[in-house]
Amino acid sequence: MRSLIDISELTTGEIEELIGVANDIIANPEKYSEKCRSKKLATLFFEPSTRTRLSFEAAMLELGGSVLGFSEAQSSSASKGESVADTAKVISCYADIIAMRHPKEGAPLVAARNASIPVINAGDGGHCHPTQTLADLLTIYREKGGFDNLTVGFCGDLKFGRTVHSLISALIRYKNVRFVLISPNELKLPGYVKDKLDKEGIEYTETDSLENSIADLDILYMTRVQKERFFNEE
Template sequence: MNLKGRHLIDPSDFTLEELNQIFTVAQDMVDIPEKYDKICKGKILATLFYEPSTRTRLSFESAMLRMGGKILGFADAQTSSVKKGESISDTIRVVDGYSDIAVIRHPREGAPKLASEFSQVPVINGGDGGHQHPTQTLTDLLTIKTLKGNIDGNKVALCGDLKYGRTVHSLIKTLSRYKDMEFYLVSPPQLQMPEYVKNFVKETYNVKIVETSKIEDVIDEVDILYMTRIQKERFFNEEDYLKLKNSYILTADKIENAKEDMLIMHPLPRVNEIDYSVDKDKRAVYFKQAKYGVYVRMSLMAHLLGVI
């Protein structure tokens, strides 16, 4: 399968077979990193981050550097010509003359899609508003595939901010494409998964969805617990945030009855939704998950650049 020159704006841009190809190479990169340490020599990644990021930006930069390539870009749009009023379409048309591939994070939904329509190089969506976060989804899928052995047939609880959380929107849409999936949506009423997302996965893939406001109701049922933080930056006023910020705090006693092989995942950063005592539990894999993000982004860029 040739992915050269493609964009990744939404996980549905790739077939499951194409995703599996990316995961297979990513796992090989984990096992034999030296095999790939020069494949992007002479290639340049542009990182255009209009919104704060640690893991996404640094993992992309680490990924390109590990493959022998170079990076340029900005981590604060206020240091770029955006401050002068430059449009994203003009920015990408300039930057694609400086680079071979670009990753864009933007607070406005649809901005990476717009950039891809003007770009001569592959564009990767590094997160757009509360909409999508496809490379986090690829990270999550590689983590599940590697640690569970299989993505099909898992019961997955998504907990926390399901209204604004772009990571869970991308994840549930993509996981629904796999066989025999079941979902438990755990959130306060104010932060429930949007109806359009639930309707899409139910009508398109006929998956089972159960909604609850209590994590204790589902903890002994699930194979994967995917925690998310209550995102202060998505609220219009601080009072609403303060009412909800402590809705879910996962502690060691709350997972006593969970399955021995359950995975506790989190896209990070965490605030207080996972107590530090949980870090010692073998089921807590969120830091492994973050590391897998480097390798899946290595594989993705290598495929889009056509160097493998």
Template sequence: MLKGRSIICPDDLSIEEIDDLFLLANDIIINKESYKESCNGYILATLFFESSTRTRLSFEAAMHKLGGDVVGFSDFNSSSVAKGESITDTVRTVECYSDLIVLRHPKEGAPILASNVLDIPLINAGDGAHYHPTQTLTDLYTIYNYKKKIDNLVIGICGDLKFGRTVHSLIKVLCKYKNISFVFISPDKLRLPDYIIKVLDKEGIKYIETDNLDNMKDLDVLYMTRVQKERFFNEEDYIKLKDKFIINNEVLKSAKEDLIIMHPLPRNNEISSEVDLDKRAVYFKQAKYGLYIRMALILKLLGIK
């Protein structure tokens, strides 16, 4: 039962609850018309303390497609926080006007802090380099749609594994599925943080860490990430690392025919535009699946479905 619950980290959802969301999202895709008034009278608040395009727009589009309304802000400077208001005071106030809050904040743990003072559900839309559970749902739903399963897969994750919150969230949930193994491809300075490695070791998950793209032929899924400039205190470090791994047609020659190439977007140079024409490139479809899975999540948290 997801009604009234907050979704802060990927562990907040069981495999069964994720499967239920997949089934509901499938039904939304098939029967779009029957959902267009499901959220009549409900208000979603989107509080984005950090810039976002697709996450915010996909939440807002999801709510509009369900017939609900949206309030909120996407510019930190236009909010009362710019006047020194605390996060907890802001969400307590917004709770008075809305039924569900979507929060993105640059500081890690802000959604836990916020949800502790709320009586309505809150969805973490990304907290710094920490978690981004709805991107994880998007990623899982994409894999599920292309592979028809999320078991027995070799998953390559490439790029910024240190600060990439989508990566941390995805790995934690994938650990719950059967016989998943990982190939982590990153520069040494952007390797996975210790707390994720500890999760992998604790669960007995097979993984290798490497700084090259030589293992391409083994992969069922290749998940690319952008090296995020905003996570670096030092621009020199960012410039050194940003173009370390670039996927192009040449690199993909040794990859499986049924590989899927994913990316949470936005991308910079890490996937060459020539790859967009490759049928294995699914990142734009991935963004579309993100809309449907968010619609499903909104319906579940509000207790409508």
């Protein structure tokens, strides 16, 4: 079993296989109720979370496993100066897999390089959020039947919205996908993500008007303003 730090680490075939398994779990939950029996998930959340942390914990329990961990950095040895690398090494002795959220970009990658068990990135700063992307792809698949020939609108904080960055990275690998990027000028999609779109020849437009764009969309992806990542609120 390997770590999952960025959605780009999965091939389209692997993504579609995971979607198939997810659909089977939805249809036949009892078939999977003991799949993780005697396995332990460590949820290492250095940043506040409700939905992501509880989703991981609920999923592990539904699969017959158990959960340990912490929900804030202050309740861990990070508050005493322990590094992410050392935390990952220690937790490897207690659990079979780690789900980590951290405010610093790249922290889960550091953990994965030092842990002896797989690490799942549950969100790192404004960088990416691969498991949210898998959930989003499942929703799109169930609603649209696939990922080709879609016009997808992203609206809100596109600068710091890690779920946006991850979902774009996944969707650019499908045919005839087009993006409409809807945000105020201060919260536009980062240049490195637009460079990726340009490199892949993906069509996209930028606008600050949802009203003028919504009729052209197959999917609208809304994001909140990530105020906790602002360096300056002016």
